[in-house]
Amino acid sequence: MIDHQFLLQLQLLNSETPPMEDGTSSSSSSSSSPTLPTSKYIPKRPFPPLKVPSNGVASDLKKALFSPTSLIIRTPTFRPNYRSLYFACLFTTVFLFCTVLFLFANPHLHHSSSQWFKNMLARRPQLPAYLPDFIFYDAGGGGEGGGGGKYKISAAKSNETELEGNRNGKGSELGKIGGNDRGRLKDKAWLEIMSRCDIYDGKWVKNDLAPLYERGSCSFMDESFNCHRNGRPEYAFERYRWQPHHCNTPRLKGRKMLRLLRGKRMVYVGDSMNRNMWESLVCLLRNSVKDKSRVFEASGRTDFKKEGAYSFLFLDYNCSIEYIRSAFLVQEWETTLANGSKKETLRLDLPESSYDTIKDADVLVFNTGNWWTHEKTSEGKGYYQEGDNVHEKLEVEEAFAKAMATWARWIEANVDLNKTHVFFRGYSFPHFSKGEWNTGGRCDDKEPIEDEKELLSAHEMKPSIPLMLDRAMEGLKIPVYYQNVSLMTNYRKDAHPSLFRKPNMTEDEKNYFATHQDCSHWCLPGVPDTWNELLFAQLLMIYKQRRLQQHQEQQAHL
Structure with missing residues (x-):
């Protein structure tokens, strides 16, 4: 409530004639009229009074508070230009959205941003493939949830839903869900980008993300690969990821890969x-399974160094991940000499004897x-x-080419390449x-190689296995996915087990392993995780290609 007596007093005060600047009253004023302090309290140029309707109390309050003679000094009010403010916001x-998109949606542009921007402008229809998965807004009314105007999972994000496809074993995984046109458009754009990108041409960059599984968490790991258990004191080697120069590869998620492999058989040879x-x-993959008791080796073995075949079963997904030892991909043999003695040989003309057990696998590596x-x-x-002939002398390059030709002939004759995806690492x-490995060779480095000039030269190797493999892959007439990991492994001199080959080593063992270090294999978690991550990217590409092809065939029959 407004105090009317107070307002009346203020009104009487305002009815007096204001004094002149020199402190004297005007001629019409009474000599006894009260005078107020001069400019010490009253501004020389008072702000104009607010325009409010002259209706009773509001008018009186206005006159009382904003009169030039009022003891209450009016504070100037900022009146923004809302239209300018709107455009500024x-x-x-x-600007911020474009900056975030430009910097974070495509990590590879940090070292080739100008070229990336040119490529993006040249392929404007593919722009959705560069954008995060959550920004697409579906104004239509489709989808299982019903209702229009909802945000929908699309493209890569939708894979996790789409790959759920055949959880109950009913129907086909391919194309069962993924009927969204925008998702297909994004898949097509992503496939076009990936088809032009060599994912094995890149560099190692530091990574703040944790490894794909926690160190020391896998009881099935070979003792010599478990650097954490064996006492390696630093783990900086785990904080790197492989970044292709011209594209991005998806991070491997165990459950998503298991859904890709549902009901399938994958074999490493x-x-x-x-x-x-x-x-x-x-x-x-085991790390991503909730009930780990439903993951086990079929025969119950825990030592995987011996000859033979091993198979881990993932019961919840009805799939198996297997390994068969075959150091040469052709048969190691024993031949009988004329004097009756035995001699070890390598049969360049015979494929590994265990191959017959794997020809129906879905993925071969x-x-x-x-x-x-x-x-x-x-x-x-x-x-x-070869046959009954033991070569007195045969160059390793020629022998290797013969062995690879034998392997390729077996693949072509026995494997259904429409069903089975064949990879060669x-x-x-x-x-x-x-x-060397048996003459005191060491690998004590804690950082990867940064300068390309320090990389090992394949041309200087005797024999040059990388070049021999490249030639063998180029000469293949069958579709094989070549995982050319030579460059990426060349940089990583820091990630080998080195002398940390056994837990709880005695002093004698420490002295022995100091001069017999393992500089060939890799600590786990470590570099082989990246090989599997790139394998996952290639499997995902195959899945998307088949899904798009199936959709096109369905459209052709309509």
């Missing part, structure tokens, strides 16, 4: 480097290479055999310095 919002990669995937550098194979004296560089 809009511009700031758009090769030497201990492929066992390194196989154990990496087993640990990674082969490798060979490291064993071809050993003394018997590199010298080639009386070791290589390339050569993984070792990093022995000051000797």
Whole structure:
């Protein structure tokens, strides 16, 4: 409530004639009229009074508070230009959005931003593939949830939903959900970008994300790969990720890959480097399963170094991840000499005897290479055999080409390449310095190689396994996905087990391993996780391509 007596007093005060600037009253004023202090309290140029209706109390209050003689000094009020403010906010919002998109949606542009921007302008229809998955707004009324105007998962985000497809074993995973046109458009744009990108051409960059599984969390890991358990004191080698120069690859999520592999069989075939990669995937996928008791090796074995085949079953997804040891991809043999003695040879004309058990697998991952550098194979004296003929001398390059041709013929004759995806992982560089694996070679480095000039030269290797593999892959007439990991492994001299090969080592063991370091294999978590992550990216590309192809075939029949 307004105090009317107070207002009346203020009104009487305002009825007096204001004094002149010199302190005297006007001629019409009474000599006894009260005078107020001069400019000490009253501004010389008072602000104009507010325009309010002259209606009773409001008018009286206005006169009392904003009269030039009022003791209450009016504070100037900022009156913004709302139209200018609106455009300023809009511009700031758009600018910040574009900046965030430009810097974070495409990490590879940090080292090639100008070229990336040119590529983006040249492929404007593919712009959705550069954008985050959550920004697309579906104004229509489609979708399982019903109702229009809802945000919908699209493209890469939708894969997790789409791959759920055949959870109950009913219907086909491909194309069962993913009927969204915008999702197909984004898939197509992403596939076009990835088809022009060599995901094995890139560099290692520091990464703040945790490894794909926690160190020391996998009980199935080979003892010599478990650097955490073996006492390695630093883990900076885990904080790197592989960044292709011209595209981005998705981070491997265990559940998503298990959904890709639901009801399927995946087999690694090769030497201990492929066992390194196989154990990496087993640990990674097991880490994403809630009930880990439903993941186990079929025969109950825990030592995977011996000859034979091993299979981990993931019961919740009805899939298996297997490994078969085959160091050369052809048969290691024993031949009988004229004097009745036995001699070890390598049958370049016979594929591995266990291949018949894997020809119906859905994904095959082969490798060979490291064993071809050993003394018997590199010298080639009386070791290589074709038919009954044991070559007195055969160059390792020629023997390797013959073995790869035998492997390729078996694939072509026995594997349904419409059903089975065949991968071949390339050569993984070792990093022995000051000797070889059996002559005191070491790899004590804690940082990867940064200067390309320090990389090991494939041309200087004797024999040059990376170049031999490249030639073999180029000569194939069958569709094989070549995982050329030579460059990425060449940089990582910091990520080998080194002398941390066994837990709780005695002093004698420490002294022995100090001169017998493992500079060939890799610590886990570590570099093989990246191999599997790129394998996942390629499998995802195959899945998207088949889904789009199936949709096109369905549209053609309409």
